[in-house]
Amino acid sequence: MSPRVHALSVPGALHLARGQPCQDAAGAWSGPGWAVLVVADGHGAALHPRSAEGSALAVAVARELLCALAQELCADPAEARVVEARLAAHLPRRLCWSWNVAVRRHTRRPEHGAWAEDLTAFGTTLIGVVLTEALALAVQIGDGGVLLLDGDRPVRPLPEDPELGGGRTWSLALPEAWRNARLRCAPRQPGLWLACTDGVSPTAEDPDLERLGLALRGELGRQGWEGTVAGLPGLLAEWSRRGNGDDASLALCWEEPA
């Protein structure tokens, strides 16, 4: 597996119109035999005035934990269902705890991972995807989406959350936020992997992400990786204009067909 990865966030059309900064964050990393994609959507409302910092901290925390996990899964491969059973209880809790600690460190307060009201200011969602030769693991707290394009066939690796929709989302800033996590691990399918915030795809059943995936798949065929990546800022900005106007973040992983 020699994946190409890329991640970007663009300010949403509504944010630009109101003079607000982009409150999303995204990152993508890869190494021999693995890739990690992360996106986070700072909530942005008045209750969450520091959510841009919250989403950046979420991406930093997820980077540390998920890149270590990816390398671990390469070094010590296991069946997908075994990995899922092992991590289902631990990984979401660890991500939430570490984010709580990171926010406290960031604000120079005594570091601990217990929930407190003041975390609300930093509210954000989080999506992480870990890809190895053998496995694909996705974890999600809040809205947004994860998509695999296996050829032209779109696959949603995570189950829908019936409690999301209509602008409602879970947040890392909620008490025991791990309760709202979705996590799946499955044998990895090759193809184009995408993780995005709700500026691209508000809910799992929203067809926008699938349309974007197919559009990107077409671009990759026409322009190759470099050309497609160069066009992403404009594409996402356009997507936000046509969609809900929120900031839009995308992390993608692409393996050139052999």
Place this chain on the structure above:
Amino acid sequence: MNLLSNGALLRTGDGRAVKVMSLLGAGGQGEVYRAELDGQVYALKWYHHPATEWQRRWSSSQREALEGYLLRLAPPDPRFVWPQAVVDEPERRTYGYLMELLPPALQGLERLVLGRMSPPPGLRTLARGAVGMAECFRRLHNAGACYKDINLGGPLLDPRTGAVRICDVDNVRVNRTPGDVMFIYFAAPELIRGEVSCQTSTDLHSLAVLLFYMFVRHHPLDGARELQVNVFNEAAQRRFYGVEPVFIYDPDDDSNRPVQGFHDPALRNWSLYPDFVQRAFIRAFCEGLYRPERRVREGEWMEVFARLEDVAFPCAHCGAELAVERLPAQGTAPCPRCQGRAPLPWRLAFADRFVFLNHDTRLFPHHLGRRLDFDHPVAELSRHPDHPDRWGLRNTSERTWAFQALDGAWRELPPGRTVPLRDGLALRLGDTEAVVRAPG
């Protein structure tokens, strides 16, 4: 994409047509569909297509177990959702089996642990469910089998009644059959260390973990040490659950206590339970970790949780249920939810214990000397049809009981009849005597 399309036609081993109707859910081993056979609706578990050599071996041994063992064995308890027929597709890439389709009132325990069970079950309902689960596993073990992979996904609970069913029975094997377990965090330490095969004693550890999850909503071995590792990998799993397991409330070792913010359900819930419940868990996860013969047996769990149901009652102020081990002198107990003083209800006092008389209290032969017999209730609280503030105890057994009337004479209480409750009412329930007591 689903493994099977709606409308797909499959065949049972004896050639009957099975029609796939719709997907019900998916899990680690495969998917479950609604399916029709001979005009009846069933659930069809359909395994993933084996893609690796390990999966092909597993698939083959699984089929062997289904056809060679499970389909030939009568369910040891009707609450097990037992396989009824193996089903094949024409392409023979994989297979599945039919089982009873359960009503939606039954919900998985993951929902309970995540706080998403609806309605949230009360303490007494949970205790009733725990008795039922322990009883199912007791009967399975008495049949010489082990469930092997007890985990939150197998048992289902009706949160309104406490009724239970046990699914995922396809993992059941004869004791000591070699094979892997998937849910390592439920596995007995000696199993993780590779010293034994699955058997009743390893199931007993898993059952204790399951019960701890039900009541404390947390894993009994996940404490402060979990934060010492960045990635919860196979080595950490082996160390924490197999080689050096430490109970989070081990009275002699505080190295693995729950951490605020990371293990909040444990911190919130452990202290809610009376000493006799805590003592059972301490034995299960202290002595029992290293000495399988000291593990809490299914019957002991049944006693513990039957007693928990007996001594639990709803707080009159907030409705939360609480339990007391001993009767507080002042006739009230502190409510952990609203912090008020909850008045105790009336009780039925036996020689060595008491049962609170809640509106839905039932007595079983277990209460009258036939230990662990919970099959049919022998008495229940009943409300007077014309005077809803008057309560009585109805004899639902097939034997005639006796009660002491106000004049001191003993009168018969035949099956189906009710005696009104009053403080000091003495009862002869077969060979057992009891007295109704008002609070205080």
